Amino acid sequence: MNAETPDDQLRVHTDRQALCRTVAGDLVDVLREAVDTRGTASAVLTGGGTGTGILEALAAPELAGQVDWSAVHLWWGDERFLPAGNGERNEVQATDALLSALVEDHGLPPENIHRMPAAAPQTARSVNEVHDAARVYAAALADHAAADPGPDPRLPVLDVVLLGMGPDAHVASLFPGLPGLSATGQTVIGVTDSPKPPPERISLTLESLGTARRVWLVVAGQDKAETVSTVRDARERGQRDPNPLPATAVNGTVQTRWDLDRGAAGLEDTGAD
Numbered sequence: 439m440n441a442e443t444p445d446d447q448l449r450v451h452t453d454r455q456a457l458c459r460t461v462a463g464d465l466v467d468v469l470r471e472a473v474d475t476r477g478t479a480s481a482v483l484t485g486g487g488t489g490t491g492i493l494e495a496l497a498a499p500e501l502a503g504q505v506d507w508s509a510v511h512l513w514w515g516d517e518r519f520l521p522a523g524n525g526e527r528n529e530v531q532a533t534d535a536l537l538s539a540l541v542e543d544h545g546l547p548p549e550n551i552h553r554m555p556a557a558a559p560q561t562a563r564s565v566n567e568v569h570d571a572a573r574v575y576a577a578a579l580a581d582h583a584a585a586d587p588g589p590d591p592r593l594p595v596l597d598v599v600l601l602g603m604g605p606d607a608h609v610a611s612l613f614p615g616l617p618g619l620s621a622t623g624q625t626v627i628g629v630t631d632s633p634k635p636p637p638e639r640i641s642l643t644l645e646s647l648g649t650a651r652r653v654w655l656v657v658a659g660q661d662k663a664e665t666v667s668t669v670r671d672a673r674e675r676g677q678r679d680p681n682p683l684p685a686t687a688v689n690g691t692v693q694t695r696w697d698l699d700r701g702a703a704g705l706e707d708t709g710a711d
């Protein structure tokens with residue numbers, strides 16, 4: 439089933455597995471096209487159940503084998519600021535789902551995996567650590583921008599940004615009511631008071647996400663249906679105030695697309711979550 443709002447594209451999939459398979463295939467197409475035309479590609483990954491499910495689907499050899507991974511750079515839209523190796527970190531879940539296989543079997547250079555910094559062990563924590571870590575990631579993005587400049591000189595071309603959305607309409611780690619939503623002049627911020635654990639996170643800002651060529655919102659599960667409907671209605675009315683609905687404020691420069699399962703679309707509970 440397909441429908442269109444004036445600005446956003448919408449696709450509804452039978453269940454989360456179908457959503458993940460389709461988006462994984464699209465990701466392959468976008469990365470291939472970018473590598474063919476520019477010689478390089480950058481994708482921004484998300485965590486969460488659906489974001490990780492897409493990576494699992496992408497690991498299928500018939501999909502992963504279609505991309506020249508030596509030319510691809512992988513970034514994250516947000517990270518849970520936890521010690522290295524913690525299973526709650528988005529990058530750890532992504533590594534298990536896909537990245538190890540890409541490095542071992544498909545030629546992805548480990549240095550092209552741009553993980554957000556991890557927290558120091560509890561005993562060695564410093565007060566500003568998460569903010570320092572955000573600056574480190576901003577510098578990594580700026581370094582890469584020199585080789586593949588995007589519309590904002592501090593950022594490379596972001597061919598596609600994957601975004602999950604929480605029931606509170608948060609995207610990346612930009613939560614309603616937190617100061618990070620109005621951050622200006624920063625590409626990456628430290629978050630210290632996330633209402634969703636863990637409290638400390640690193641996130642790209644709305645400014646950064648807004649430079650992406652494609653923004654794909656990937657949302658599954660009936661528990662998201664009401665928020666999806668509220669956010670999409672607000673967007674259709676042109677209400678793009680990130681507070682209290684951060685997901686109203688993200689757009690790709692070329693494409694903004696919603697991929698929902700039937701549950702998130704309010705059609706029926708698919709049991710996807």
Ligand SMILES: O=C1O[C@H](COP(=O)(O)O)[C@@H](O)[C@H](O)[C@H]1O
Nearest residue numbers: 484485486487488601602603604
């Ligand atoms: O904590 C996070 O949650 C969101 C949404 O996750 P989901 O499981 O509800 O799809 C995710 O997009 C974000 O990257 C992650 O840090």
